[in-house]
Amino acid sequence: MKKILLIIGVCCTALFSCKKSFLTLVPQSEATAVAFYKTTEDITNAVNASYAPLQSMYYGTFVTMMEARGDNVQDLNPGANAGTEYDIDQFLAKADNTDIQSTWGSIYNGISRCNITLSYIDVVTDPALKTQYTGELKFLRALHYFNIVRMWGAAPLVLSPISASAAAGMGRSTVPAVYAQIENDLAAAVASLPVAYPNAADLGRATQGAAKALLGKVYLTEGKYAQAVSTLKDLIVTGNSYGYALLPNVASVFDVNNKMNAEIIFAVRYNKTIANQGHGLNPYFNQPGLDPKLLNAYEANDARRDLLNTVTLDANDKPVKKYYDTFDPNNKTLGNDFIVLRYADVLLMYAEAENEAGYSSDAFTYLNAVRTRAGATPFSASTLPDQATFRTAVLQERRLELPLELHRWFDLIRTNKAIAVLQNSGLTPITIQAYQYLYPIPQTELNISTNKTGFTQNPGY
Numbered sequence: 001m002k003k004i005l006l007i008i009g010v011c012c013t014a015l016f017s018c019k020k021s022f023l024t025l026v027p028q029s030e031a032t033a034v035a036f037y038k039t040t041e042d043i044t045n046a047v048n049a050s051y052a053p054l055q056s057m058y059y060g061t062f063v064t065m066m067e068a069r070g071d072n073v074q075d076l077n078p079g080a081n082a083g084t085e086y087d088i089d090q091f092l093a094k095a096d097n098t099d100i101q102s103t104w105g106s107i108y109n110g111i112s113r114c115n116i117t118l119s120y121i122d123v124v125t126d127p128a129l130k131t132q133y134t135g136e137l138k139f140l141r142a143l144h145y146f147n148i149v150r151m152w153g154a155a156p157l158v159l160s161p162i163s164a165s166a167a168a169g170m171g172r173s174t175v176p177a178v179y180a181q182i183e184n185d186l187a188a189a190v191a192s193l194p195v196a197y198p199n200a201a202d203l204g205r206a207t208q209g210a211a212k213a214l215l216g217k218v219y220l221t222e223g224k225y226a227q228a229v230s231t232l233k234d235l236i237v238t239g240n241s242y243g244y245a246l247l248p249n250v251a252s253v254f255d256v257n258n259k260m261n262a263e264i265i266f267a268v269r270y271n272k273t274i275a276n277q278g279h280g281l282n283p284y285f286n287q288p289g290l291d292p293k294l295l296n297a298y299e300a301n302d303a304r305r306d307l308l309n310t311v312t313l314d315a316n317d318k319p320v321k322k323y324y325d326t327f328d329p330n331n332k333t334l335g336n337d338f339i340v341l342r343y344a345d346v347l348l349m350y351a352e353a354e355n356e357a358g359y360s361s362d363a364f365t366y367l368n369a370v371r372t373r374a375g376a377t378p379f380s381a382s383t384l385p386d387q388a389t390f391r392t393a394v395l396q397e398r399r400l401e402l403p404l405e406l407h408r409w410f411d412l413i414r415t416n417k418a419i420a421v422l423q424n425s426g427l428t429p430i431t432i433q434a435y436q437y438l439y440p441i442p443q444t445e446l447n448i449s450t451n452k453t454g455f456t457q458n459p460g461y
Helices: 040-050 052-068 080-089 098-119 127-152 164-168 175-192 208-222 225-236 343-357 361-374 387-401 408-414 418-423 443-448
Strands: 016-018 025-027 264-268 338-342
Touching: 040 052, 040 098, 040 127, 052 080, 052 098, 052 127, 052 264, 052 338, 052 408, 080 098, 098 127, 098 443, 127 175, 127 208, 175 208, 208 225, 208 264, 208 338, 208 343, 208 408, 225 343, 264 343, 338 343, 343 361, 343 387, 361 387, 387 408, 408 418
Parallel strands: none
Antiparallel strands: 016 025, 264 338
16 A cells, blocks of 8 residues: 655545454555545544554554653663664654654554544534544544644644645644644534443444543643643542443453453553454563662552562563453464553542642542552641642652553653653663653654744754
């Protein structure tokens, strides 16, 4: 299948169809948009295919770029893949780093799929289904742009299919403009998506709850605390219709035989028994170089600590228990889903936003719900007597609850703690500068751009 890969991947004219199975994707070579999007089934296939780029990212380069970048884990193999991952881990990566280039391209490929499908959404004649599909695509587009803006800052804002020459001439939209579009897409998704799907085959599609959880995270990242409180509270108030809950046993959340349980709000789905739908074991989850300060921070009775112990899968693979699965014997792939949003994260985000909006007892309620589920000692106003001490505690709690789930690096940036934390890491201390909160724009994109004033490199690179 021929692809035209220019500036941000939005010019790819090859389209994809899929089998009726939600995640089993089959490429349709050399299809044109006009010829392809004729029926509701065509749009259904295209919406399904719009989820596919997430699979290659979340067990792939995202782990390096979102988790290894922080202080939880360190790359112990500087020679692997010509040092590509090591350079990201150690803040040595330049604009020619292939993981940075491929991540940028994969995200914009995902945006392109959403834009193309949205442009033909009127093919769907069922109003309810059209509304649902529109919500799914806008949720996915918002998730992609949220990842783009957090990793690169200002970025091309593409909202419809465009030509190759137009793509090459685009500039970088401002960070506020990108966030405004993310908010708009998620607000539309909240209004369009169902609370749940009646068919088990649809588990994994974006829901109204997923859109609200992501919007709450966006507001928290922007420092819009009142909006974050209001949005996230809808997911946790007693009697709400979403049905999310903390599982009594934290290990059950990650049990490969307990997928899409009551704590999972949005996850990238995998199936190791279907060709090309499983994933390998990411090296950072395989005997990882975890920070001793993280491992030593758990209380003796904290059940979350055991999830970071390794378990033998075979002679060469010893993953942490959080990401344990058995290999499919036919293709040596794993089938764990990757959890992007879960209820414990929502509770901790709500506690953080509530504290920032105004130190209150409500913030303690939800912080302690996560701690007590794990067997840790709850906090009180005597142990966290003010907003500042609560702020420190909730950041640490996020580290204890969510390690290796791709939140830590962004938490450190959001709270402006990255420089100090990395200098005092229990691993190899690293001295960084504020410009390294963002990645370099890939050199391949700069080379192709015809807009040399509007599409420039990030400062420091």
